[in-house]
């Protein structure tokens with residue numbers, strides 16, 4: 041008896057989050073959205089291929105002479121990619137509506153075109169005239185850029201093979217039609233098939249591809265998370281409208297460090313790289329108020345001074361005060377509050393607590409614990425922290441201050457920026473060799489109270 045063909049287990053897929061199931065659900069069990077399950081994820085991939093198929097190659101014999109990275113000259117963009125663009129890679133750039141994705145990619149295109157590379161720019165959202173207007177405003181109407189403001193993936197494939205551009209910009213993946221995926225509508229399966237074809241095109245057509253992707257209200261790339269697994273790099277472009285700052289963050293990068301952040305300033309003339317972000321992020325370091333702390337964060341491999349602010353205020357909600365953290369983990373904030381309550385005997389149960397990392401920065405490092413505690417205690421007691429000081433250290437559950445990584449780079453940056461005092465973990469060892477800054481080492485959170493005397 042012939043064996044039964046294996047059945048693909050996933051038949052339904054959620055268009056919001058990519059959850060797959062053999063069973064239909066009216067409400068997705070993963071993201072809880074209603075009516076988002078569509079049929080069509082299953083594809084017959086089980087049939088044995090005809091012919092001998094590809095053969096493995098000993099790794100040691102693989103030719104490693106690779107093409108050099110391409111620098112765009114937009115310093116912050118090159119930095120986020122880990123030192124330029126790796127040829128033939130596929131880079132996904134996500135961002136909220138209007139944050140400046142098209143602006144960024146048009147500037148990157150112009151920079152590449154000026155170096156003699158040819159760029160094919162596809163836009164499914166704007167007309168050629170609109171793009172030209174923007175290019176004129178940005179001074180980015182370079183000769184080497186060709187526009188395509190209509191057409192499908194099939195047209196792009198033909199053009200890439202005919203004209204062999206060095207770079208292809210797709211603005212955006214959600215608006216690129218394709219004959220193969222037309223039947224699937226805007227489903228996850230469709231976006232994934234499209235992305236797989238674009239990756240194939242990058243390899244076969246020898247072209248480097250920038251894919252623009254829209255972001256949903258939850259801050260995820262509209263469509264599946266699984267797109268992120270397929271491409272070589274995923275960059276998120278986010279805006280801080282107040283200061284016209286734009287942050288470009290590497291969420292994934294096969295060829296460079298993670299959590300690297302590029303900082304730009306948006307103006308009428310376009311995006312300018314901000315070479316010394318500390319100057320923009322921390323504007324008023326002398327006249328400090330209660331509830332602040334400057335933390336030397338690591339953004340990828342670059343130290344970046346950031347300001348943490350806390351507001352501890354009487355709560356109108358007796359017994360259920362608010363704990364709100366922006367740019368910092370809410371659970372970690374709750375933990376630090378409990379440590380302060382227990383070890384420093386400062387009650388927070390009647391107080392609302394708001395914590396904010398200024399400039400739209402996000403801190404994921406535990407090394408910021410002590411800075412958060414300083415901001416909290418300083419606001420609670422209404423005491424201004426020592427002038428011109430920075431603070432860092434991880435706080436353990438028993439109140440001990442644990443060592444941090446990259447200490448030297450952080451301290452050097454604080455010195456370079458002209459800070460005069462640094463509060464750091466005693467557990468990092470003796471630090472007498474730092475010139476130009478006075479070092480205060482503490483081993484327990486109680487040491488913080490010494491610094492915040494009324």
Ligand SMILES: Nc1ncnc2c1ncn2[C@@H]1O[C@H](COP(=O)(O)OP(=O)(O)OP(=O)(O)O)[C@@H](O)[C@H]1O
Nearest residue numbers: 135136137138139140141142143144306307308309
């Ligand atoms: N004349 C101008 N002066 C200053 N800034 C401008 C000007 N025109 C546009 N901008 C900036 O450019 C942003 C829009 O840029 P862009 O169209 O590149 O965004 P996008 O992310 O591609 O948007 P979409 O999601 O609609 O495609 C605006 O939010 C604004 O900050």
Ligand SMILES: [Mg+2]
Nearest residue numbers: 141142165211
């Ligand atoms: Mg756009």
